[in-house]
Amino acid sequence: MTGPSAAxxxxxxxxxxxxxxxxxxxxxxxxxxxxxxVSALARAAELPRATALRMIESLVAESLLARLxxxxxxxxxxxxxxxxxxxxxxxxxxxxxxPLDLLATRTEESITLTVVLPDGSLSLVRQLDGPxxxxxxxxxxxxxxxxxxxxxxxxxxxxDESRLAAVIRAGLPAVASRTITHPEAFRTALQQIRADGWxxxxxxxxxxxxxxxxxxxxxxAMVGSVNISGPTARLTRTVRAAAVPELRRACAQIExxxxxxxxxxxxxxxxxx
Numbered sequence: 569m570t571g572p573s574a575a576x577x578x579x580x581x582x583x584x585x586x587x588x589x590x591x592x593x594x595x596x597x598x599x600x601x602x603x604x605x606v607s608a609l610a611r612a613a614e615l616p617r618a619t620a621l622r623m624i625e626s627l628v629a630e631s632l633l634a635r636l637x638x639x640x641x642x643x644x645x646x647x648x649x650x651x652x653x654x655x656x657x658x659x660x661x662x663x664x665x666x667p668l669d670l671l672a673t674r675t676e677e678s679i680t681l682t683v684v685l686p687d688g689s690l691s692l693v694r695q696l697d698g699p700x701x702x703x704x705x706x707x708x709x710x711x712x713x714x715x716x717x718x719x720x721x722x723x724x725x726x727x728d729e730s731r732l733a734a735v736i737r738a739g740l741p742a743v744a745s746r747t748i749t750h751p752e753a754f755r756t757a758l759q760q761i762r763a764d765g766w767x768x769x770x771x772x773x774x775x776x777x778x779x780x781x782x783x784x785x786x787x788x789a790m791v792g793s794v795n796i797s798g799p800t801a802r803l804t805r806t807v808r809a810a811a812v813p814e815l816r817r818a819c820a821q822i823e824x825x826x827x828x829x830x831x832x833x834x835x836x837x838x839x840x841x
Contacts, residue, residue, distance in 0.1 A: 586623075589615055593623045594647070595829070597633055598787050601728075603640030657683050657693055660784065660792050663825035664694070667818040668794065672696040674814055677798045682712065682719040682781075684791055688731045690719055698798070713773055715740045715754065716747045718781040719793045722767035725758040726783060726790040732758070746771040765838045766815065768808050770800050780808040782815035785837055786828045794818050 596612035597604065604612070610620035624641055627633040631646035664681050672679045681694040690712040714720030714735055724732050732755075740749045748754045761767045768780045779797040783790040796803070796811050819837075823830065 589613065589619065590623050590627060593620060593627060594632060594643070595787060597641055597643050598647075598789075600642075601788075603636055603642040605640060609641055656685075656791060657691065659826065660822070661693055664784075664792075664794070664818075664822045667821040667825075668694065668696055671794065671796075671814060671818045672698065675796055675811060676700070677796050677803060677811075680708075680719075680795045680797060682723075682793045682795060684723055684793075688723070688727060690714065690717075690723060692719075700798075700802070713743055716743050716769070716773040718767045718769045718779040718797075719795050721758060721761055721769070722781045722783055722793050723790060725761040725767065744771050744773055744775050744777075748772065762838055766812050768805075770805070776800055778803040778808065780811055780815065782812065782819050783837055784819050784822050784826075786823065786826055792822075794822070 592613035592615065593609055596609045599612065600608070606621050606624055607617055609624065610617045613620060615623070624633055624635075628635055628641075628644065631644045633647075634642050634644040636642060660681065660683050668679050668681060676698045677700075678698055679696040680692050683691045683693050685691055692708055692710065692712055695708050712720050714724055724735060736751045736754065740747070740751065740754055742749050748757055766780065766782045768778070770778045773779075776799055777797065778800040779795055780803075781793045781795040784792040784794065794815055796808070796815065820830070
């Protein structure tokens with residue numbers, strides 16, 4: 569004779585709602601780089617203040633949020649530890665595979681995928697070459713000059729001030745005939761990139777080379793970029809500008825594959841859509 573079987577565990581609707589509410593609070597905190605009050609996070613997450621406060625206290629206890637001395641709430645060290653544990657390069661390469669293949673077919677130019685590493689440096693992780701005999705050197709695995717490349721300038725345009733200031737302090741050496749080497753001119757160029765939402769170079773990293781880049785954003789942060797490169801004689805200013813909508817479509821698809829929220833990515837990217 570068998571005894572009464574134990575009732576199977578039940579995942580209640582309330583528990584599911586708790587996870588969603590916690591996720592909404594974390595996303596709201598991530599959207600506020602300088603921190604936010606409990607009331608502001610409650611509004612952004614569309615939760616009653618009392619509910620948001622309980623969630624925030626639990627997340628602070630788990631180090632997923634942190635409370636500053638002035639009571640602002642920011643993303644906690646636990647989230648950063650989780651982020652460092654994720655292999656961003658593998659995630660991006662996988663999410664970008666089909667969009668990059670399609671972009672290469674449509675543009676018939678060299679397409680590259682760049683990943684923003686945790687220290688702010690860039691890693692070029694995939695390159696697809698066009699059918700032309702005159703094209704791009706293989707840059708996969710090679711260091712990227714932040715101040716002279718379209719992907720680097722794009723990353724710096726969306727980086728925080730401390731990262732930008734460190735790059736400028738280290739110097740902006742001329743590596744080609746049109747490299748921007750004056751700090752104020754460089755800052756002005758980055759302001760324009762941020763306003764436009766895309767970056768371009770011509771004869772800045774290597775004479776005869778042009779490129780155009782659009783960023784990949786996840787929850788408000790730029791995590792990589794897709795770039796089109798080619799000879800300046802073929803990839804003219806007009807051609808580069810005309811390629812931006814294709815680049816934006818590719819980046820939007822990559823972001824969707826990563827599970828990013830489209831509205832947040834659009835706000836972070838700026839520029840026209």
